[in-house]
Amino acid sequence: MKRNIAIGFLGNNLDGGKGPRRWEHWRPTVALCQQDDMVIDRLDLIHDRRQIKQAETVIADIVGVSPETEVRTHIIDMRDPWDFQEVYGALHDFALDYTFNEDEEDYLVHLTTGTHVAQICWFLLTEARYIPGRLLQLRPPKAQQPGPGDYSIIDLDLSRYDRLAQRFDAEREHGTDFLKAGIATQNVDFNAMIDRVEQVAIKSDAPLLLIGPTGAGKSELAQRIYDLKRARHQVQGAFVPVNCSTLRGERALSTLFGHRRGAITGAGTDRAGLLRAANKGVVFLDEIDELGLDEQAMILHAVESGRFYPVGSDSEVESRFQLIAGANQDLAKLVSEGRFRADLFARLNLWTFHLPGLKARREDIEPNVDYELARGRAGRSDQVVLNADARRRYLRFAKDPSSDWTGNFRDLGASIARMRTLAPRGRITSTMVDEEVARLQTQWRAGQADPDANLLAEVLGEAVVDLDRFDRVQLAEVIRVCRDSSSLSAAGRELFAASRAKKASSNDADRLRKYLERFGLDWKMAKGAG
CATH class of the missing domain: 3.40.50.300 (P-loop containing nucleotide triphosphate hydrolases)
Known part of the structure; x- marks a missing residue:
């Protein structure tokens, strides 16, 4: 059996009293050592210097009612026992200096005595396992009944409470x-x-x-x-x-x-x-x-x-x-x-x-398809579903290693949204799936064959979708020239050579700078974005 070790404050008022009449009122620290079904093998009693005489009286009474209990005193002086920072700091230091032996001893932190601030600090230190023990609270006997009262023990190891x-x-x-x-x-x-x-x-x-x-x-x-x-x-x-x-x-x-x-x-x-x-x-x-x-x-x-x-x-x-x-x-x-x-x-x-892309999460395609279908139903009275055959065809295509999904889950969401919107009487058919598959394959091939799209995406990111087709072609060529040129002026001379020959342009660098600014770009971005 492990030894029971209790740690607590000497109560300034609750544990007080002198002379024979002190036994007429309930003193929790003495009562702690009077419990019939729990022997306290050692009590670590904390008090300040002003309580030395009171501590001597309480210790003598404990020896009288429980001679098997060893009492160790720890003097901790605090200017303000209601100051949280001071109390927590003092008890934290006490816990760090204390030698715990969990193999041979069980620790009980006595909460009945001490200020409410001290009780909160005991709880925090025990919950954080600075003190590897359980909390103990005593209750006085009912009115007109003699005895030491009873107690409750609270274990803060939540893993021991199945419901919690x-x-x-x-x-x-x-x-x-x-x-x-x-x-x-x-x-x-x-x-x-x-x-x-x-x-x-x-x-x-x-x-x-x-x-x-x-x-x-x-x-x-x-x-x-x-x-x-x-x-x-x-x-x-x-x-x-x-x-x-x-x-x-x-x-x-x-x-x-x-x-x-x-x-x-x-x-x-x-x-x-x-x-x-x-x-x-x-x-x-x-x-x-x-x-x-x-x-x-x-x-x-x-x-x-x-x-x-x-x-x-x-x-x-x-x-x-x-x-x-x-x-x-x-x-x-x-x-x-x-x-x-x-x-x-x-x-x-x-x-x-x-975050992995869709191609690395093919096992998650099916639940995401269901999610996109359900998201489309939110707030709507009509429900859209995939026919059984249509579902098999779409999932077979979606999970196939040859499906690029260049836009990842954004592509998947857009694909389901298109079919959902066009579904006759709320049912996506195999024909619709075939049309959508052909559309996605064309889209992906176009992206692979369009070097302008990839180049502009490096510079503008998602903002590239806002460009007109004319601006895409023109800006892509400007970016290529910038990357092949050593300076803004050199790029300007290359781009506006005909205008310079006709003396229609006087400052090619400034003209190029203003052109790039139209798209939120500068020379550094155009030159070094790749």
Whole structure:
């Protein structure tokens, strides 16, 4: 049998009393050693110097009622026993210095005596396992009844309580299911990643980095992380998503950090900026690698200090937010190339999660098809379903290794949405599936055969879809010339050679610069984006 070791305060009032009449009232520290069904082998009694005489009396009485109990005294002087910082610090030091022997001793932390602050501190230290024991609370005897009263023991090891353990397991499963949008995914690696995301999301407000190809679900996951934290009252502010690929130059600074009136062209009023809009909330910077090095430095300062300068301001403003960053490129490689700040990458790389594309999660295609069908029914009276044969044909195509799914889950969602919208009488037929398959195959072949699309996507990201076909052809050629030229002026001379020959152009570099600005680009972006 292990020995029972009790740890507690000497009660200044509850354990008081002198002379024979002291036995007429209930004294919890003495009563602790009078329990018929629990022998206290050792009592570690804590008191301050002003209680030495009182402690001697209590110890003598314990020896009288329980001679088998050894009493050790520990003098801890506290200026204010109601000051949480002082009390917790003193008891934390006591626990660190204490020699615990769990193989031979069971520890009981006596909560009946001491201030309410001390009781809270005992709870925290025991729950955190600084004290590897259980909590003990004594109750006085009922009115007119003699005796030491009775006691209750509380074990804070939640794994020993089946119903509680099941409840917490269910809550965690709900959290991971929520992050997966309720989709019964089968991919082992993806499920393991979501489990870890759930753990980190509810325990940390440090930055998170989501790496994955376009359409892998980074934006959706970031939104759901925010929703999960909001449901647990861990954030109070808004969720602010930002596609960094659409931000260039002064516009990037103004959009993110705000500006003062007149600080930039056309700034007729002050602008708060998106980082201030995210105060006490979450900001999601998708394609963060598209930001310039100056913007990256300002982001790092804002994350670490919660403060930043709006454009044109001499005074910092404050905004405390959690950052979730998204990228579809290898940031470590960009750091080695000098295109991404090493210090910002180090800050983001604490929690990095890689989202696999659809081709790496083919076992999850079927539940995602069902999810997209159900999402289309939300708020609608009509239901759309896939005919049995149509379902087999579509899934066979979707899971085939030759299916590219270049847009990943975004492609899949768009595909289901098209068929859902056109379905006659709410049923998607085999003919419709065949038409959709042909459309996707044509789309993917066109993307592979269109070098302009890939080139422009490197520079503009998703914003390339907003370009007219004429601008796509023209801008792609301009980018190629820029990459083959040693300077802005050299590129301008190459592009506007005919105009120069006719003396219709006097400043080719300025003309090229203005052309690039139409698309939010500058020379550095055009030259070094590949």
